[in-house]
Amino acid sequence: MRNKLAPNVRAAAIGVAAFVATAGLIHALLPPMVPKGVAAKLKFYSEHKDEFDTVIVGTSQLYYAASPEIFDTVTRENGLPTRTFNFGIDGMHPPENFYVLDLILKTRPKNLKWVLLELGDVQARWEKILGTQRAVYWHDWPRTKLTLQKAWNPRGTVRGPIQLSRLWVARRDLASNLTLFGKQFANVGRAADFLPAAKRERFADSAVELGPKKDGYRFAGDAMAPEQAEGFQKRLAHEIAVAGEKRSSPATERGYRYAAVRIRAAGAKPIFVLPPTIFQSAPRFKRSTGAVPVIAFNDAQKFPEFYDPKARVDDSHLTREAAESFTRLLAREFIRHAAEP
Amino acid sequence: MLFVEFRFFWFFLAVFAVYWSLRENRSRKIWLLLCSYFFYACWNWKFLFLIMASTGLDYVVGTMLSRTDDPGKRRGWLILSLAANLGTIAFFKYYNFFVTSAAATLAWLGLPASPHTLNIIIPVGVSFYTFHSMSYTIDVYRRKLEPVRSVLDLACFIGFFPQMVAGPIVRAFAFLPQLRSLRRFEDVDVRGALVLFLTGFIKKACIADSVAPFVDRYFDAPWNFTGPSAWVAVFFYAIQIYCDFSGYTDMAIATAGLLGYQLPVNFRFPYFAANIADFWHRWHISLSTWLRDYLYIPLGGNRGGPWFVYRNIMITMLLGGLWHGGAWTFVIWGGLHGAALIVHRAWSGRRDVLPHVQDSPRRIPPERRRSAANWFSWVLTVYWVCFAWIFFRAVDLQHAAPAIRSFLFLPAHGTEDLGAWMLAIVAALGVVHWLNFRGVFSSWWRRPSAPAFAAGYGCAFALVLLFIPPHYAPFIYFQF
Numbered sequence: 176m177r178n179k180l181a182p183n184v185r186a187a188a189i190g191v192a193a194f195v196a197t198a199g200l201i202h203a204l205l206p207p208m209v210p211k212g213v214a215a216k217l218k219f220y221s222e223h224k225d226e227f228d229t230v231i232v233g234t235s236q237l238y239y240a241a242s243p244e245i246f247d248t249v250t251r252e253n254g255l256p257t258r259t260f261n262f263g264i265d266g267m268h269p270p271e272n273f274y275v276l277d278l279i280l281k282t283r284p285k286n287l288k289w290v291l292l293e294l295g296d297v298q299a300r301w302e303k304i305l306g307t308q309r310a311v312y313w314h315d316w317p318r319t320k321l322t323l324q325k326a327w328n329p330r331g332t333v334r335g336p337i338q339l340s341r342l343w344v345a346r347r348d349l350a351s352n353l354t355l356f357g358k359q360f361a362n363v364g365r366a367a368d369f370l371p372a373a374k375r376e377r378f379a380d381s382a383v384e385l386g387p388k389k390d391g392y393r394f395a396g397d398a399m400a401p402e403q404a405e406g407f408q409k410r411l412a413h414e415i416a417v418a419g420e421k422r423s424s425p426a427t428e429r430g431y432r433y434a435a436v437r438i439r440a441a442g443a444k445p446i447f448v449l450p451p452t453i454f455q456s457a458p459r460f461k462r463s464t465g466a467v468p469v470i471a472f473n474d475a476q477k478f479p480e481f482y483d484p485k486a487r488v489d490d491s492h493l494t495r496e497a498a499e500s501f502t503r504l505l506a507r508e509f510i511r512h513a514a515e516p
Numbered sequence: 517m518l519f520v521e522f523r524f525f526w527f528f529l530a531v532f533a534v535y536w537s538l539r540e541n542r543s544r545k546i547w548l549l550l551c552s553y554f555f556y557a558c559w560n561w562k563f564l565f566l567i568m569a570s571t572g573l574d575y576v577v578g579t580m581l582s583r584t585d586d587p588g589k590r591r592g593w594l595i596l597s598l599a600a601n602l603g604t605i606a607f608f609k610y611y612n613f614f615v616t617s618a619a620a621t622l623a624w625l626g627l628p629a630s631p632h633t634l635n636i637i638i639p640v641g642v643s644f645y646t647f648h649s650m651s652y653t654i655d656v657y658r659r660k661l662e663p664v665r666s667v668l669d670l671a672c673f674i675g676f677f678p679q680m681v682a683g684p685i686v687r688a689f690a691f692l693p694q695l696r697s698l699r700r701f702e703d704v705d706v707r708g709a710l711v712l713f714l715t716g717f718i719k720k721a722c723i724a725d726s727v728a729p730f731v732d733r734y735f736d737a738p739w740n741f742t743g744p745s746a747w748v749a750v751f752f753y754a755i756q757i758y759c760d761f762s763g764y765t766d767m768a769i770a771t772a773g774l775l776g777y778q779l780p781v782n783f784r785f786p787y788f789a790a791n792i793a794d795f796w797h798r799w800h801i802s803l804s805t806w807l808r809d810y811l812y813i814p815l816g817g818n819r820g821g822p823w824f825v826y827r828n829i830m831i832t833m834l835l836g837g838l839w840h841g842g843a844w845t846f847v848i849w850g851g852l853h854g855a856a857l858i859v860h861r862a863w864s865g866r867r868d869v870l871p872h873v874q875d876s877p878r879r880i881p882p883e884r885r886r887s888a889a890n891w892f893s894w895v896l897t898v899y900w901v902c903f904a905w906i907f908f909r910a911v912d913l914q915h916a917a918p919a920i921r922s923f924l925f926l927p928a929h930g931t932e933d934l935g936a937w938m939l940a941i942v943a944a945l946g947v948v949h950w951l952n953f954r955g956v957f958s959s960w961w962r963r964p965s966a967p968a969f970a971a972g973y974g975c976a977f978a979l980v981l982l983f984i985p986p987h988y989a990p991f992i993y994f995q996f
Binding site for chain 1: 522523706966967969970971972973974975977978979981982983984985
């Protein structure tokens, strides 16, 4: 039996090895696939990288809230002139933001001094964007590992045999993230990226995504309607009631520590930012972030001006006026921390 | 779970490894059944009970048929099985169609009625597994097949995951004997199965799914498009449906083959058919032979005058069209094929006595005349098949009308364009298909040693993945 089995197993192993080697070679030869929504900002930044010394990286909560023009005016007035680019992207939660940060740093910006990185929790669920290239492109192994850690052991408290039971609980998230990693590694559908139509589609909304000043910022819209305001205030009251210190997941902590190391290696200083999100809990890392300052605005009692329904478009985004006021405050806090050694 | 999804590879790996590690046939069948039911439950576990009920009923019917010789009782048991199976299809697939059609007819007669339609989910593969099931009871009734002793065998036959949801429609007499004997891995043509799987994967994931967005764009609003766009969309749809369905079938046959089971061939290069009758010997063969054996022949088949035969052809094709779904577009599609088959039959019968065909005084050599006639016949067949696809693809007759106008060379009023150059893609795919038809790719991959083949296969799969679109589209025939 063993004699019959051995050649088949050997052939199967050769087939798998050939598949992995070919996919790996193609992967190494192809430029990274950057989907619509990220491509325009990355292209613009790589073409103008040496003009900027400060980069803001985060989700739409910073994308529509931090105006580089105002930020730079405040820093200049306070004797710490900066030139800032807003790299906020819709829905760019960790660990996608870590991958994009790597892409930014790979452009080797000579004058980069500060990176303001939005704090958030590593996500392991991608139902809304499954089946899109946006879900695939950043699923390299380091990022996939973070999602798997988050899915399997979200709080890092599960030990011993119970960990095995988590395999069943987290099976969908584990399977979807592994599949996305497989697609990323196996270059699924990458040939289509080189079609002119795909390139056109990727940069179709460049002007909008880069914003009117081509600094990566644009405003979200008008204040929410009164009927929406009522719901928002109820949700906010609930969040305030349940607020407390929230321990970050080990995967999140690992991701941010690694990001800080990468930023420092590129010669810049990392600063973590928590925008005025509706969630009021303060994240707590197991170990101190050390030299990485954290600027947090998610406190409705300390920053009531950002939680007035007239200042918000929805649960996540600020109006233009509120965004301008937020940017000034962010710049002042930034100056305070940037001056520190 | 689709054959082209990553998770199917893991699923099949587990099925394959455990299946061949089991020594007893009964254990293997239990494992296969569990896996098949799991495969189906990935869509909707609730409908598993429908399959189990169908299996249980047909097991009882088969057993009862074997216990009685009374023709009346035997007919009664058969009618029970047919009523249950056809009733299931009728309820899930045709209830809304019949109700709305009846209401429309009443309204036309001046008797307005408000139809009560149901929000029904159609169980995936219901048309296929009920046909599997019916082939069993009919064959037992006809005494062509011994009833199974074990319900496990029947459940495995009806629920066998490679063919459960979209065929090929396997006959009980062809599959049940395979379940009785222990399959040997030594008898499996692993290389052939792997190549067939890759071929099916390319057809479905690389070709069908790549042309699908263009077809969808056109058929969503055909009135917006130019005339040449209609030709592109219709030819693309002809490619899509062939590659989608035959790709699925290839993967199903390959998957079953790797487990040691043989499924029937379902496609034999249908677009190279010499005429419409030949087309139906090459397209969805398992359905056409099922309809022939269980509908056309019981209706009387060829045993009668020409009009009697034409009637049988038309009934068979109309019901064959309706089998695909509860919509008049499918009925028209079946009717168009029925009409073409009748014309072909009538023409074939008369051709021999027409003097200008047989004994033309003109000086054209007979071979050249035959060759020209064959070319003309092929072009006409492809044109008619593609013309009929318009009805098959269009949501309704309003959506079909602009495509029909353009396909009949009438002017189109739309301005949006798919790009006539895309017809070059159709031609290129046609050339590749023709090379395959001529056997260019048929067996060279059998020559290398096993390690060389494995290495080549791994490389080929990695390259193929580059060319699949990011979105998996469900198999077209899953909805039937």
